[in-house]
Amino acid sequence: MNLFWLLHTCFRNILRNRMRSLLTSLGMIIGVGSVIVMVAIGEGAQRSIETRIASMGTNLIQIMPRRIFSRGSPGNSNQFRSSPITRSDEIKLKNEASYAIAVSGIAQRTFTVTAGDNSWSTTVMGVEPGYLVIRSWDVAEGFFFEDADLAARNRLAVLGATAASQLFGAVSPIGRQIRIGANHFNVIGILEPKGAGGGGNDQDDIIMIPLDTVLTRLSNSKNLNSIAMSVVSKGYMEAARKEAELILKEAHKLGPLDTADFDIMNMADIIDMASETSRNLTTLLAAIAGVSLLVGGIGIMNIMLVSVTERTREIGIRMAVGARKRDVLFQFLSEAVILSLMGGLIGIALAVLICRILLALGIPTRVNPLVVISAAAFAAFVGVGFGFYPARKAAGLYPIDALRYE
Secondary structure, X not given: OOHHHHHHHHHHHHHHOHHHHHHHHHHHHHHHHHHHHHHHHHHHHHHHHHHHHHOOOOOEEEEEEOEEEEOOOOOOOOEEEEOOEEHHHHHHHHHHOOOEEEEEEEEEEEEEEEEOOEEEEEEEEEEOOOHHHHOOOOEEEEOOOOHXXXXXXXXXXXXXXXXXXXXXXXXXXXXXXXXXXXXXXXXXXXXXOOOEOOOOOEOOOEEEEEHHHHHHHHOOOOEEOEEEEEEOOHHHHHHHHHHHHHHHHHHOOOOOOXXXXXXXXXXXXXXXXXXXXXXXXXXXXXXXXXHHXXXXXXXXXXXXXXXXXXXXXXXXXXXXXXXXXXXXXXXXXXXXXXXXXXXHHHHHHHHHHHHHHHHHOOOOOOOOHHHHHHHHHHHHHHHHHHHHHHHHHHHOOXXXXXXXXX
C-alpha cells in the first residue's frame, strides 16, 4: 500500500464519523493545550519575578542591622534589639571593599511631603550619588546630586515618577520646591519610571535626597537603615560578601569567628532561589496537565478498539483480496496517530490564543517553542503508543473468522 492511498483511506474513515473523531481527539486537545498554557504561565511568572528583582539592582549586596532576640526578665516582655549600622561603617566599607564598583548608605523614612496645595505621603530616601549605579537607575529629566552636594548637606531632591505626579500633576517639578518636615528642598531631577519591585511595591513612589542631609536635617542620627553595594560581576558575589563581612566585623570590633550583628543579603541568591521555586512550580503544573494527555491516549485506544470491532468484516474482505497483515496494522496505527496529531495541533492553536488573551489581560505568559514542539511530538507518540494494540488486534484477525463476523 502506497503512502497516498494509506492517508486517503485513513482520512476517509476518520471523516466518516466526524463527531466521534472530534470527541476522540478532545482529550489530546485539552491535554496539549493545558500543558502549553501551564508552562507559558509558569515561565511568564518566572520572567516577571526575575525582572522585578533584577530591577532592584545589578549584582546587588545589601547589608542590614540584625534583629537580636532578648529574653525579658520575669514580669517583663521579650524584646528585639538591633546593633546599628552607622555612616562610619559605610565609609569604611567604601574605602576597603575591593570588589565594589559603588557603595551607598541608605537612610529612609516615610514623610508627608508638601508642594504648594498638594501633599503626599511617600518614602524619603537619603542616598549617595553611587546609588543610581547600584540600582541601574537613570534620571529622566534634570540631574542627580553630586558628592559636593553630599558634603555640603544641600537641600536637593530628586523625585520618582509617582511622587512627581502626585505632588505636581502634569507640571514639571524641576526648579520648584517641596517641604519635608520643616525643611524646604529644591527639586533638581525626576527618575526614570521603574514600576513595581520584587515585593510588588511601587519603586517610583520615592524621593531621593543627599544622605548626609537626611542624617543631619531630618533624622538627626548617624544610623543607617542599610548599605547597598554593587559588585564588579556576578562571579565575585560570594567573595564580595565574605570581604564585606570581615570589614564590618572589624568595624564593630568583632573577631573573624564571632557571630555578625548584621545581615548580608545577596540579590543574586534571591534571584536564583525565586527562579528555582518558579521552575519547580511550572514543572508541577505541567505534570498535572500532562495527565490529561494520558487520558486522551486511553480515549483513542478505546475508540480504535471499537472501530476494529465495527470494521471486522471490512478487514476480512481486505485480507481476502490480498491485503497483508502489516497493511492493516499500518492503516489502524495511522488513523490513531492522525487523530492524536489533529488533537495536538488544535490544542496548540487554542493554547497560543489563550496565552495571547491572558497577556492582553495583564497576566504574563511566555510560549516556549521547544514546549510546543515537544507537545506535538508527545501527541504523536501517544497516538503510536495507544494505537498500537488496537492496530495489532486488527492485523491479527483471521480472514475467515472476520468474513463470518456479523
